[in-house]
Amino acid sequence: RVPFLQAAGKNSSFNLLGLTEAELKEQFVRGDGPGGQATNKTNNCVVLKHVPSGIVVKCHQTRSVEQNRKIAREILQEKVDLFYKGEDSDVFKEKKASEKKKQEKKRRAKENLERKKHFKEMQQLDKK
Numbered sequence: 001r002v003p004f005l006q007a008a009g010k011n012s013s014f015n016l017l018g019l020t021e022a023e024l025k026e027q028f029v030r031g032d033g034p035g036g037q038a039t040n041k042t043n044n045c046v047v048l049k050h051v052p053s054g055i056v057v058k059c060h061q062t063r064s065v066e067q068n069r070k071i072a073r074e075i076l077q078e079k080v081d082l083f084y085k086g087e088d089s090d091v092f093k094e095k096k097a098s099e100k101k102k103q104e105k106k107r108r109a110k111e112n113l114e115r116k117k118h119f120k121e122m123q124q125l126d127k128k
Contacts, residue, residue, distance in 0.1 A: 017077070017084055017085070018077075019073065019077055023050055023051055023052055024049065024050060024051070025048070025049040025051055026046065026047070026048050026069070027048075027049075028045065028046060028047075028065065029043055029045050029047055030042070030045060031044060031045035031060035032045075032060070033060070038063070043065075044064065044068060045059070045060035045068065046058070046059045046060070046065065046068040047072075048072040048073065048076050050076055050079075050080050053080055053083050055076065055080055055083060057072050057075050057076045057079065058072075059071050059072035059075065078091045
């Protein structure tokens with residue numbers, strides 16, 4: 001359920017902007033999605049807003065309010081850092097590196113598939 005920011009919880013190596021509790025507005029609402037009665041009856045979804053930037057994060061990853069509060073703060077901190085620093089942000093650099101790595105892996109897989117295809121064609125020619 002964490003869009004783009006899968007590095008939540010791994011941000012100890014990042015140099016992120018700090019957040020103060022005075023800048024945050026926190027609400028607890030009912031979550032949505034699968035879970036049935038447990039989801040529909042409990043207010044364990046955390047909605048966190050960074051007032052100066054207007055960025056809002058909604059977190060309902062676990063059943064625990066405390067864990068959701070912690071995760072929401074981590075995600076919000078990364079989003080605020082990205083908002084203010086832009087391309088200089090460690091989060092942005094990490095995302096770009098991840099995309100580049102994914103593209104490279106995809107390219108290698110495609111090359112490998114072509115090699116296998118070529119090898120099978122050569123075997124077919126040898127049998128004839």
